Amino acid sequence: MTPTHGADMPPKTKLGILISGRGSNMKAIYHAIQEGDMHASIAVVISDNPQSEGLDWAKNEGLQTYAIGRESYAKKSAFETAICEKLQSHQVQWVVLAGYMRLVGKTLLSPYHNRMVNIHPSLLPAFPGLHAQAQALRYGVKVSGCSVHFVDASMDGGPIIAQEAVHVLPDDTEESLSHRILAVEHRLLPTVLKVICSPPVFSPSS
Ligand code: GRF
Numbered sequence: 427m428t429p430t431h432g433a434d435m436p437p438k439t440k441l442g443i444l445i446s447g448r449g450s451n452m453k454a455i456y457h458a459i460q461e462g463d464m465h466a467s468i469a470v471v472i473s474d475n476p477q478s479e480g481l482d483w484a485k486n487e488g489l490q491t492y493a494i495g496r497e498s499y500a501k502k503s504a505f506e507t508a509i510c511e512k513l514q515s516h517q518v519q520w521v522v523l524a525g526y527m528r529l530v531g532k533t534l535l536s537p538y539h540n541r542m543v544n545i546h547p548s549l550l551p552a553f554p555g556l557h558a559q560a561q562a563l564r565y566g567v568k569v570s571g572c573s574v575h576f577v578d579a580s581m582d583g584g585p586i587i588a589q590e591a592v593h594v595l596p597d598d599t600e601e602s603l604s605h606r607i608l609a610v611e612h613r614l615l616p617t618v619l620k621v622i623c624s625p626p627v628f629s630p631s632s
């Protein structure tokens with residue numbers, strides 16, 4: 427076995443990022459790549475919401491972006507086929523759902539099975555779905571957090587890759603808890619992606 431470095435370095439992993447709104451997790455990935463310690467590139471950013479703030483930001487950064495609105499397609503499968511075509515045309519290897527607010531159907535899932543991850547603002551399997559932070563407050567848990575998991579056909583139900591806990595404070599509101607969890611999300615998602623995208627340290631000698 428010989429160390430892999432220099433000219434032997436495999437190409438960067440091409441990420442496709444799906445968003446619906448603000449895009450702060452996408453920005454965290456972008457900054458981690460800029461800092462040079464993630465062996466990846468953002469091949470494309472796709473939003474199902476043409477008004478997405480994150481999409482404007484990505485465009486301004488010179489990233490390849492597309493708005494693909496669900497309302498332009500009669501069927502979910504046609505909508506997801508349009509997304510897949512963009513992912514495939516940019517040779518995406520891993521798909522990251524970074525605030526993509528739709529349940530992924532089999533058209534989009536099949537080509538990226540086990541190569542699609544999602545970030546969710548709770549300690550799954552607790553509080554899947556929308557408003558996870560409000561659900562946590564309503565339930566009265568004293569600890570919540572965030573999870574990165576593989577995507578399957580269920581709502582936030584695929585195998586968990588990593589989690590980090592955040593204390594729920596007595597005077598927390600949905601906003602304050604979301605804010606503290608989000609700061610942790612911005613660290614956890616890039617940490618997982620760094621591992622996923624890291625090239626092997628050793629390659630077989632020739
Ligand atoms: C995050 O809290 C993420 O966990 C959830 O949606 C939110 C997206 O935020 N899935 P942003 O668009 O990344 O700022």
